Amino acid sequence: MTRHHPDSLSLMDYSAGNLSEPHALCIRLHLEKCVHCRSRVDTLNSLGAVMMEQQPDVTVSETSFEQLLARIDETPAPAPSQNDAHRLSALQKLLGDDFNDLPWKRQLPNVSVVDISDRFPGQEERVILQKLAAGGKAPAHTHRGTETTIVLQGAFSDVKGVFNQWDFVVLTDQDVHKPVALGHEDCITLSILSAPLKLTGPFGRLLNPFIS
Numbered sequence: 001m002t003r004h005h006p007d008s009l010s011l012m013d014y015s016a017g018n019l020s021e022p023h024a025l026c027i028r029l030h031l032e033k034c035v036h037c038r039s040r041v042d043t044l045n046s047l048g049a050v051m052m053e054q055q056p057d058v059t060v061s062e063t064s065f066e067q068l069l070a071r072i073d074e075t076p077a078p079a080p081s082q083n084d085a086h087r088l089s090a091l092q093k094l095l096g097d098d099f100n101d102l103p104w105k106r107q108l109p110n111v112s113v114v115d116i117s118d119r120f121p122g123q124e125e126r127v128i129l130q131k132l133a134a135g136g137k138a139p140a141h142t143h144r145g146t147e148t149t150i151v152l153q154g155a156f157s158d159v160k161g162v163f164n165q166w167d168f169v170v171l172t173d174q175d176v177h178k179p180v181a182l183g184h185e186d187c188i189t190l191s192i193l194s195a196p197l198k199l200t201g202p203f204g205r206l207l208n209p210f211i212s
Helices: 008-016 021-033 035-054 062-074 090-095 202-211
Strands: 105-108 111-115 126-132 141-143 147-153 156-158 161-163 168-171 187-193 197-199
Touching: 008 021, 008 035, 021 035, 021 147, 021 168, 021 187
Parallel strands: none
Antiparallel strands: 105 111, 111 126, 126 187, 141 197, 147 168, 147 187, 156 161
8 A cells, every 4th residue: 555645736747747757657657556646636637627628717726726635535535447457557668577677787785776767868857766675775865956756666764754665755955865675575666866866974975976
């Protein structure tokens, strides 16, 4: 069960088609497994269609949007469709069926990466897969920009809590964290970086030129 979700404005931007392709992919992957957020987006899509047909000049304030979503949350989420299991995942379309077949490159003792930015031509952000070895710890770091991440496999914990498969998280230059992979499975995430991360601490600062 997913516990960490895209925020309301991100879902609205996704529904309106205002997100870049990589950011839309992260939300789409989350939606494939999260009935709650999928219900919200379905409602937003329906609302948007009505507004376009009947009142094309209407603008909706952030307060009105939050009130709308609050009403949506009061409605029980629909049961998963029987067709969901038969849909080809957006992840499978992009990466294939086996993460082990990807060309992982070891970046740090417990961290390996695959840069897939070239699959999104014209995008300025870096799109990378990160693998944190089972039980391993990533060095403490912050970000020079924004990092949007979805967990594809396994789980990790940091100062913000525990993030399981399909959980969604956005980090900024105000966040410092040191992820730890939980359980006996490698933790694999898909991340979109607007700027390189920045290792903290004396040893980390020495490594920064090699991970930019």
